[in-house]
Structures are given as structure tokens and as C-alpha cells.
Amino acid sequence: MRTLVEFARRPRIPGRRPTRIGLVPALTVAIVLAVAVAGLAGWGDHRAAQRDAAVRQALATAPAAAKAIFSYDYRTFDHSIANGRTFATGAFEKEYAHTTAALRQTATKQQAVVAAEVSSTGVVSATTERVELLVYLNQYRRNVNTAGEKVDQNRVVLTLVPVDGQWRVAEATAI
Template structure:
């Protein structure tokens, strides 16, 4: 029994020692594999580092070339901008001068047109005024004797002829005066008045002249001779009168708008 036990223990010890050796061998193998793996990893890391260094160098070189090219392009762009700015600065004074000259020329043209228009207007107004003076004076010389003359034998005809030369409110005043005052007196005393524009003793144009004139209105001064016959006087009576007559231009020609004895 004792021997069996010893062998059994011996056998057990031998088995245990074999297993320990197997475990040690496996550990060594694993250690070698791990060492190889570390060496392989180191080799790969070195290769990667070398590749990165090469790539970095390439990139740096490329970047340097690009930077130089970019710097050169930027310098060229700056030069172009400076040239354009200089051209723009030199062009601005020229544009300002050109604009000023254009403005001055435009002002001169406008002033010339205005002056020409004013001269043309003044010329037309002066011509119209001269025409008004001539026309109104002729009407006044004709109208004054007819307005200031009448005969009791044909008062209506004489007054109608006179009213043909009148206009505005003056025509109404004339009608009222002749109807209420002149006609009754002339009929009662058989009155008759003959008026003429005076003439110089040596002859020539009648004594009438223009006091003021415009294209629409003319004032005329006339020297009138009035011969009156009536039952109130023993013979013809001569009255020398001055009359101021105002005439206005109407659609029917020059008409008398006022008549004042001076």
C-alpha cells in the first residue's frame, strides 16, 4: 500500500511538472510572438513616419512654390489696383473740369436764350405799342367830333353815332347824360353844337397827341373847337376846349372808355 501511494504521488508530481513545462513553453512562445508583433508595429510606425516626413516635405515645397506664386500674383494685383486708382484719380479732375465747362456753357446758352427771348418780346411789345399809338390817335380824331357834336333836329341819330365809339361803363354814363340833360336842353333851346379838332393856323395835322400808350390802352390829348348855336345866344359862340380821351383795344377795335374836359 505504501509503495502504491508513493508512486501515485510520484506519478502525480511528474504529471504536474510536465504541465508546468508546457505552460512555460507556451508563455515563451507567446512572448516571442508579442516581441515580433512589437517589432512589426515599430517597423510600420517608422515607415509611416518616414512617409509623413516625405509628404510634409513635398507639401512644404509645394506650399512654398504656391506661396511664392500667390505672393507674385498678389503683387501684380496690387500693382494693377494702384494703376487703376491712379488712373481714376487722374481722371476725376478731368471729369470735374469737363463738368464745370459743360455747366458754364449750358448757363451761357440759357442766358443767351433768355436774353434773345426778352429782346424779342420787347421788340414785339414796342411794335405793338407803336401800332396802338397810330391806330388809337386816328380813332380819337374821328370820334371826338362825333361824341361832342349834336343837333336838336336829329338827336337820336347823333347820340347813336357817338355811342358807336364808346365802351364799358362810359357808354352807360353817356346815354344817361344825353337822355336826362342834353336832349331836353337842346330841344327846348334849339341847341346845336359842332365840334372839330383844332388845327394850327399854318395848317398841318390836327392838334392831337398821345400822352401815354401801351398795346391795350392809349391816352390822347385833343384841342377842340366847339361852336354853339341856340336861342340863348345871339349868335354862334366859339369855345376852345382841351379834352383828354382814353381809348382801349377791344374785339370791335379801339373804343373810348373815358372823356374828360380839362
């Protein structure tokens, strides 16, 4: 068995240099890799902060939007619907206008008043450009056909998107 000293004294092959990685290139590679990993982590944190800001803004908008979209009063129907439309965008805005136009005659005939209140919200999914929220919504309704006030408990997924710096409802799906 050879000792460490004997191993260190082994003869060199003439014309051949010992192979070893230079310290400077190895450190350079390590530093470049560390900077790249730190940069990626920083970018990930930045995107997460942007997503969190989008969620906060959408959550702040959702109660007022849901209340406006899902409430109406036959006495001020046009005003109620105009208020709801301020929170809608895109295809949903057109769908909302169509649905409420069909509802107008029935609401007036039945003297319907529907007041929506959000009891809770939760995030379904979120990016910086689209936030889906689960909204627990109570609709308090009364009309000439009902005695007193009735409460409908609903769950709705609202999809909000930023439009000109404001979050608007791009889709509403009852579940």
C-alpha cells in the same frame, strides 16, 4: 522776385488736380445767357410794336369819336346821339346816354347846334389794352340865345380800349 518761368514750374501737390473751369461748360453757360438776353430783347420789341400799333389805331379813331361824342344838332338830336354812342363803351356809354338824355330838352328849346372839331391829339399813356389821349377840341356852337357862332376850346383826355377789334371810348375827362 520770382520770374514767370519759375512760377510756372512750381511743384504740384500730389493727388490734387489744378482747378480750372472747363471750356465747354463755360461756353454753354455763356450761350444760354446770350440766348436768354436776346429772347427778352425780342419779346420787349414785340410788345413795343404791339403798343405802337394800339397807339396808331387809337389815334386814328379819336378824331371821329370826339367829333361824334361832343357834337349834336337839335334837328337831328337822336341821330347825333346814336352816332356818338357807337364810339362809347362800358360805363362811359351809360353815362353818355344819361347825360345826353338830360340835354335833349335844353338843346331843342334853345335850338342848339354844336359841331366839334379836333385840332390836335397827343398820347398820355399807352398799353396794348388801353390808350389815353389828350385831345384838343374846338366846339363851334350856336343857338337862339347867342348872336353868331361861339367857339369853346376844350381839352379832353379820352381813354380808348379795344372792343371786338375796334377802339372805343371808355372814359372822357375834361381838363
